[in-house]
Amino acid sequence: MNREELADFLRRRREGLQPAAVGLSQGARRRTPGLRRDEVAMLAGMSTDYYTRLEQARGPRPSTQVLASLARALRFTDTERDHLYHLAGQQPPARGGDTHVGPAILHVLTKLDDTPAAVISDLGEVLVQNRIHILLSGDYSQARGLDRCIPWLWFTRPDGRRRFPQEDWDGMSRKHVADLRATAARRAGDADVTELVARLRAESAEFEQLWNEHEVPTGYGHVKRMIHPEVGMFELVCEPLLTPSATRQVLVYYPAPGTDTQEKLDLLRVIGTQSMSTH
Numbered sequence: 001m002n003r004e005e006l007a008d009f010l011r012r013r014r015e016g017l018q019p020a021a022v023g024l025s026q027g028a029r030r031r032t033p034g035l036r037r038d039e040v041a042m043l044a045g046m047s048t049d050y051y052t053r054l055e056q057a058r059g060p061r062p063s064t065q066v067l068a069s070l071a072r073a074l075r076f077t078d079t080e081r082d083h084l085y086h087l088a089g090q091q092p093p094a095r096g097g098d099t100h101v102g103p104a105i106l107h108v109l110t111k112l113d114d115t116p117a118a119v120i121s122d123l124g125e126v127l128v129q130n131r132i133h134i135l136l137s138g139d140y141s142q143a144r145g146l147d148r149c150i151p152w153l154w155f156t157r158p159d160g161r162r163r164f165p166q167e168d169w170d171g172m173s174r175k176h177v178a179d180l181r182a183t184a185a186r187r188a189g190d191a192d193v194t195e196l197v198a199r200l201r202a203e204s205a206e207f208e209q210l211w212n213e214h215e216v217p218t219g220y221g222h223v224k225r226m227i228h229p230e231v232g233m234f235e236l237v238c239e240p241l242l243t244p245s246a247t248r249q250v251l252v253y254y255p256a257p258g259t260d261t262q263e264k265l266d267l268l269r270v271i272g273t274q275s276m277s278t279h
Helices: 003-015 037-044 048-055 064-073 078-087 103-111 131-137 150-156 158-163 166-186 191-203 205-211 261-277
Strands: 117-121 126-129 222-228 232-242 248-255
Touching (some): 003 078, 037 064, 064 078, 103 117, 103 126, 103 248, 131 261, 150 158, 150 166, 150 205, 166 191, 166 205, 166 222, 191 205, 232 261, 248 261
Antiparallel strands (some): 117 126
């Protein structure tokens, strides 16, 4: 690990990144160029003290998960992300299961302020959410490991299913398994895919049964019904947009025609603003 060069690289990239590029307000009293350290820490889901120590070349060797969060927070390109890993003495992730989200996609998400959208890996890991997606589905940014993975949560934490109508559970289970099977076929032998499937088969009898049925995805866009505790039922068309590598997809949710979902999304944005202003 090259602490001095890592610290310099982080500081230069932070100072060169404008708040508007990450969806933050410029503010009236900004004494430093670019982002502040606390803003980078917030975007990366870590403490300000931890990030500050990295910039001061006195922090511990960051884990690959921390590096991935920093790369997203600072809007790194794939090449910049790989350089960050090398400076930290870590091997950059293999591109087969790459979960890095580049600046172009992150920019699009910040502009979709009235449409729920998220970037999901091909294993179902929630990588990035925009604000209204967080209000609708909950915040995954503080979750770690498999707790960021939607199929894992679906089959091992049944309480999370309460956000969806019970009559939809079987169809959603089958879709999660079919999507994962498609990934397993495309990335046969990759360690991350093999490990997730093995753990799900060991932990969930339901997953094991469906996995043995060998169903594959039947299409892309589909209607998803979600229940919000304050606003009620949402009926949303979920449209996945694949990135060039096909290892990540942008999920965009828009109101199903003939429903009152748009009005409920508008209400959710207001409720979210009021909730945030009370803290």
